[in-house]
Structures are given as structure tokens and as C-alpha cells.
Amino acid sequence: MARIDPLHATAGTARFSGIPAGPGIGVGPVARMAAPPSLPVERPAVDDPGHEAARARRALEEVGDLLDRQAGGLEGEAAAVLDAQALMARDPELARRVGERTGKGDSAAWAVHAACGTYQESLLAAGGRPADRAEDLAHVRDRAVALLLDRPMPEPPDPGVPHVLVADDLAPADMVRLDPRRVLGVVTRHGGPTGHTVILARALGIPAVVGCEGAEGLVDGTRVAVDGDEGTVLVEPDEEFVDRVRRRAEDTRALLAGSTGPGRTADEVAIPLLLNVGEGDPREAGAHDSEGVGLLRTEFLFLDRTEPPSIGEQTDVYTALFEEFAGRVVTVRTLDAGSDTPLAFAPTGQEANPALGVRGFRTSRLHPELLTAQLAAIAAASGRSSARVRVMAPMVSTPDEAAAFVALAREAGLSDAGVMIEVPGAALLADRLLPLVDFVSIGTNDLAQYTMGVDRTLGALPDLLDPWQPALLRLVGTVGEAGERAGRPVGVCGEAASDPLLALVLVGLGATSLSMSASASAAVRHALGLHTRKRCRELAEAALAAPDAAQAREAARAAAEPGVLG
Incomplete structure (x- = not known):
């Protein structure tokens, strides 16, 4: 084509x-x-602050109910996103802030608008995952304000x-x-x-x-x-x-309809195509044409709770998913939480910059029981299934941390243990780290923000977060080369793997598997089938030689075979 x-x-x-x-x-x-509703120019007088507080709480609860209803008819990523927004509408901290505003004389609509604004500022200042939620909070605000002003919702x-x-x-x-x-x-x-x-x-x-x-x-x-x-x-x-x-749209539909089966390059080098999976229906995930799971996010089991899930509860959830991937690989990322994703039962103290603080594997320094219980549950669920279960720790920075996690996994009875490469320090010492683990998986979203020094939620500097940035690609190549020397698999599970053209570059940089959303796999599979691994390496070299992200993309595109989607 x-x-x-x-x-x-x-x-x-x-x-x-x-x-x-x-x-x-x-x-x-x-x-x-249409733009979201704006507040009246003049603040209305308030006679009964308690009444206004109650109105505001009802509006937020109604927004939460609306989001629950919309999520009820969905599955997978879409349902998980709406569920998270519904929880935000019912966030006790938001309700507390609204109460403060009504207590100072604000009407319900003004209180919701102001409380959401100050809460957004706090989330953005925290960086990391809290900053991700700031955008969601704006959408909750707009819907609640529309209800309170009796205007149509956006x-x-x-x-x-x-x-x-x-x-x-x-x-x-x-x-x-x-x-x-x-x-x-x-x-x-x-x-x-x-x-x-x-x-x-x-x-x-x-x-x-x-x-x-x-x-x-x-x-x-x-x-x-x-x-x-x-x-x-x-x-x-x-x-x-x-x-x-x-014409291209028609050709694309025809091509992707026939793009099935394992991921392979044109010279028959196997590149397993895996799924990124979170909260959702395990049967839906298992039904997709994939070779397994490259990233199973487990945070949904822990968030918005006052006590951690028991080993039994976790075992049941993991078992249900593993059974849907019988005979296929399932890579479980252990809890990626901490000060940037606060857990009521696992305080980590105040931090000026949580994105650089106690998160991911580092949480086990303060709360080791969370990790040991989770590993025990994963091991128990693995024993009930024929899925090939692997575990990996997020936010690992040093070879010592990698070795410590592998030792914990082995102690729990898990034979296949790896780590995520999300920090430049881990990538730069990949030669020392790779021999200590069974595999690594590169999280391009976090690796991009730490490499380029830009919060990944900051829309004002999108070019610096572009996964085609040569600096980011060079770090991926450093890990890929270390993996080849050590004889260890190197996967990529960030959003970068969803781009068919960039997927070819990642393979050329040494990626041995790619994990992505289900909708992206057919196009990536098709692109791989058009290129030998040698050609993928040529594309990678062209991208690395470019001075910026835009020219890296164009250089790879010029070197690719005709017919690449993307």
C-alpha cells in the first residue's frame, strides 16, 4: 500500500x-x-452558608452518579477513566475545600469553582500522578457548576x-x-x-x-x-x-483486518505484541489478539481504601485475569504508589516534589509489608493458572534496588522477575543492572519526563515530551544494547509502542517485545511484517542522528518501507 x-x-x-x-x-x-459555563460577573449574596454547602455536595454527588452511569455501559480503559473521575467528584478533600468556601460566604457554584481551582493548583504542584488528576478535576468542576447554575452541561x-x-x-x-x-x-x-x-x-x-x-x-x-x-x-x-x-482509509481497513497472529519482522524475528491492562473485564482483555500482557497495572486494587486489600482478595483478582491468558505471558507491575498517589494506609510524609520522592518500589522502604503481601498473592494466583506470570517493580533506580526486588520475588516463589526502566540512572547503568534480573521493561512516559526535565502532564511543553526526542531514544538504545549483551529481554510498555513507525525504531534500538493498547496492535503488527530487523536498526540510526523529535520522525519515515501506517 x-x-x-x-x-x-x-x-x-x-x-x-x-x-x-x-x-x-x-x-x-x-x-x-461550546465552552463550559462561566460564573456570573457579580457574586450572589448568601443568607444560609449551610444550605449552599449542601447544594454543592449534591451537585458533586450528581456528577459522580452521572459518571458511574456512563462507566456502567463501558469496559476496559474507558470504564476505568470514568470510574476514577466519579471518585474524584466524591473526594472528601474536595468536599472539605467546598465547605471552607461556603463558610466564607461563597454561593454553591462559586464555592465549587474556587475549591476546584485551589485543589488543582495543589495537584499540579505535586507533579506526577496527582498532576494527571488536575485535568479530571476541571471536568468535574464544569459539570457541577453547570448543574448549580441550571445551565446545560458541556x-x-x-x-x-x-x-x-x-x-x-x-x-x-x-x-x-x-x-x-x-x-x-x-x-x-x-x-x-x-x-x-x-x-x-x-x-x-x-x-x-x-x-x-x-x-x-x-x-x-x-x-x-x-x-x-x-x-x-x-x-x-x-x-x-x-x-x-x-483511498488510504479503505486500504488501511483492509490491511488491518488481515493483520493477525504473533508479531514478527519480515525476516521472522519474533517480537511479541502484548497488552497494557488495568481495571476492567478480564474476559475482554483475554479475547484480544495478543500474545499476553506486557503491563498489568495493579493500583486499582489499592486506591481509595482505608485498608490494603488482603492477600486473599488480591489472589482472587489476579487469578481471574491469569485464567483468561492461559498459556500466555502476563507481566504484573507491583504497586506504583506513594506520595504522588497517596494511600491512606501507607503514609510517606510530606514531600516538596512527590514525583521525585517515595513512589513505586521505594514505597517498600517504609511499608515493606505491602510488597511482600502482593508478591505472595501473585505467586498464589500463578499457581492456580497456566499463564506464564512475570513480576516487575516500578521506579527502580539502581542495580542494588533491582537485586533486592528479585530476591523478594524469588522468596515469594516467583521465578521470573524484572524491573521497569523509567529513570535515566537505571538506563545509564543498564550493563550492571541487566545481569541481575530476568528482564526489563521500559516505561517511556516516565523516562521521557525525567530525561527531559518536564512534567509529563504539562501541556505547555509538549515537544519536550515527544517520545521521538533523540535523547530519550538514545537511552532506550543504551538499555537495548545492554539487554543484548546480557541475553535478557527488553520490553517497551509506554505509549510510544503504540506508534507503528516508532515501534520499528524501538525494535531497532533493541526492544524484544512491545506492549500497547489493544487498538494499536494490528497496525504495529503490519508495520513489523514489512521490515527486517536490520532495516529497523537503520531506521533507529536515522532517528538518533536527527537534531530534534520532528526531524527524527521524518528521518525514520523516509527510511521506512512504503505502506507503514503512521
Whole structure:
């Protein structure tokens, strides 16, 4: 299949750039989403602060109920995202802050708006996963304020025709309701490369560009082409271009429909394609055409509880999932929590920068019983299943930490133990670390933020978080080379593995398996089948030689075989 030219190949049109968020190209008229409700210019007088506090609590609870209802009809990642937002609407800390505002004389709507604002500032200052939740809190705020002001809730428009949705930002509750048959593309003014809009756009298969400068100038009815592979938006494309897009879409559907089975390069080198899995229906996860699980997130078992889950409870949950992957590999990431994902039963003290503090494997320094209990549960569940269970620790920085985790896993009866490479220090000492473990898995999202010194939730600097940054790729290559010398598998389980072109580069850098969302695997499988491992290495060399992320992507694209999706 011949790859169509990038969008900028069409002359005489305006072109905007942003972050590639959902693969493919969609062409259609713009339908703008209305801005969230704003507060009245004048603050209303309040006679009964208690009444206002009760109104605010009811509105937040109603938002939580709405999100629960929407999550009830969904599965997998989408359901997990909405469940998390519903919990945020009921967050006791948010209720406390709202109560403080009403006690100072704010009406319910003003109190919710102000409390959410100060809470957002706290989350953003904390960095890491709390900062991830700040965006969610804004969407909870907008819905509660709309209820309190008796105004329509922000929701995607329905112009009656297939369209490209344009918005300042999109809440997960909005994204999961989009019908890919009606929404041809998504463009947002805000958003970063690891936000919920990106995750859900990929899951839905909708072409999307986020963090797009110029999106605010797109008006209803204007025809645009959204290229989620390039991260560009073309205004008023000509008919020749539109015809090429339609032909490519038809070819792509046909190709991906036939892309099944194990991941292999053109010269028959096995590259297992695995899934990133969190809370959701184990049967749904197991039904996908994959070779197993490369990342099983376990935090959902621990969050929003006053006591940790028992060994028995954990064993039952793990067993249910392992049974759906009988005969396949399942890689369990142990608890990735700490001050950046606070647990009521595992305090770690105040930290000025939790993203650089006690999190992941480091939590076991203060609360070793959490890790030993979890390893015992994983071992017990493994004994009940024929799945090939592996465990790995997050946020490991040194060879000593890696060795300590492997020893704990062995003591629990787990024979296959590895660590995640998310910190530059671990990557730089990969030659010393790899011989101590059975495998490693590179988490590109965290490795990018620590390498580039940019909070991964910061939408203002998306170019620095681009997984094509040569500095990040060089660290991946350092780990890949160390893995080859030590004879140890090197997986990649960050969002980078979902990009078919970047997946080829990762293989060229030494990745021996790739883990991604289920929706991305067919395109990655197809791309691998077009390239030998030697060609993948040539693509990697071209990307590493580039001066920046954009030129690294273009260099790899120029070196790739025709027909690569993305």
C-alpha cells in the first residue's frame, strides 16, 4: 500500500500543528464544542452558608452518579477513566475545600469553582500522578457548576452529519460517548501526549490532534483534514487530497483486518505484541489478539481504601485475569504508589516534589509489608493458572534496588522477575543492572519526563515530551544494547509502542517485545511484517542522528518501507 503524502504536501491551505493523538486521517466539517459555563460577573449574596454547602455536595454527588452511569455501559480503559473521575467528584478533600468556601460566604457554584481551582493548583504542584488528576478535576468542576447554575452541561455537539469535533479540551466523559462513525476526527487546543484524550482516542480509533495551536480559530462548517499520525490539521484541503485520504482509509481497513497472529519482522524475528491492562473485564482483555500482557497495572486494587486489600482478595483478582491468558505471558507491575498517589494506609510524609520522592518500589522502604503481601498473592494466583506470570517493580533506580526486588520475588516463589526502566540512572547503568534480573521493561512516559526535565502532564511543553526526542531514544538504545549483551529481554510498555513507525525504531534500538493498547496492535503488527530487523536498526540510526523529535520522525519515515501506517 502506498503511503499518502503528509498533509503539508497540499498547497494553498492553512496548516496547524499539534501532538499526534489518534492514528489515521479524518476529513470533515468542523463542529465546535461550546465552552463550559462561566460564573456570573457579580457574586450572589448568601443568607444560609449551610444550605449552599449542601447544594454543592449534591451537585458533586450528581456528577459522580452521572459518571458511574456512563462507566456502567463501558469496559476496559474507558470504564476505568470514568470510574476514577466519579471518585474524584466524591473526594472528601474536595468536599472539605467546598465547605471552607461556603463558610466564607461563597454561593454553591462559586464555592465549587474556587475549591476546584485551589485543589488543582495543589495537584499540579505535586507533579506526577496527582498532576494527571488536575485535568479530571476541571471536568468535574464544569459539570457541577453547570448543574448549580441550571445551565446545560458541556457536551459534544451533534450537527446531524459526520464531522470533526473541535474543542478547547475534552473530558473523558465526553470522549467515551463519541461515535467513530459520526466523529471523523478530534482537535483540541489543550492537552499533552499522555492525557486521557490521547488514550481514549486511540482506543476508539478516532484520528486526533491535541495541543493544537490555531484550533481556537477553526469555525463551524469549515472543512478540515485531521492527521493523527503527523499531528497536523489542514484547512480546506482540495478534492484530490480528500480522494487520496479516502483511498488510504479503505486500504488501511483492509490491511488491518488481515493483520493477525504473533508479531514478527519480515525476516521472522519474533517480537511479541502484548497488552497494557488495568481495571476492567478480564474476559475482554483475554479475547484480544495478543500474545499476553506486557503491563498489568495493579493500583486499582489499592486506591481509595482505608485498608490494603488482603492477600486473599488480591489472589482472587489476579487469578481471574491469569485464567483468561492461559498459556500466555502476563507481566504484573507491583504497586506504583506513594506520595504522588497517596494511600491512606501507607503514609510517606510530606514531600516538596512527590514525583521525585517515595513512589513505586521505594514505597517498600517504609511499608515493606505491602510488597511482600502482593508478591505472595501473585505467586498464589500463578499457581492456580497456566499463564506464564512475570513480576516487575516500578521506579527502580539502581542495580542494588533491582537485586533486592528479585530476591523478594524469588522468596515469594516467583521465578521470573524484572524491573521497569523509567529513570535515566537505571538506563545509564543498564550493563550492571541487566545481569541481575530476568528482564526489563521500559516505561517511556516516565523516562521521557525525567530525561527531559518536564512534567509529563504539562501541556505547555509538549515537544519536550515527544517520545521521538533523540535523547530519550538514545537511552532506550543504551538499555537495548545492554539487554543484548546480557541475553535478557527488553520490553517497551509506554505509549510510544503504540506508534507503528516508532515501534520499528524501538525494535531497532533493541526492544524484544512491545506492549500497547489493544487498538494499536494490528497496525504495529503490519508495520513489523514489512521490515527486517536490520532495516529497523537503520531506521533507529536515522532517528538518533536527527537534531530534534520532528526531524527524527521524518528521518525514520523516509527510511521506512512504503505502506507503514503512521
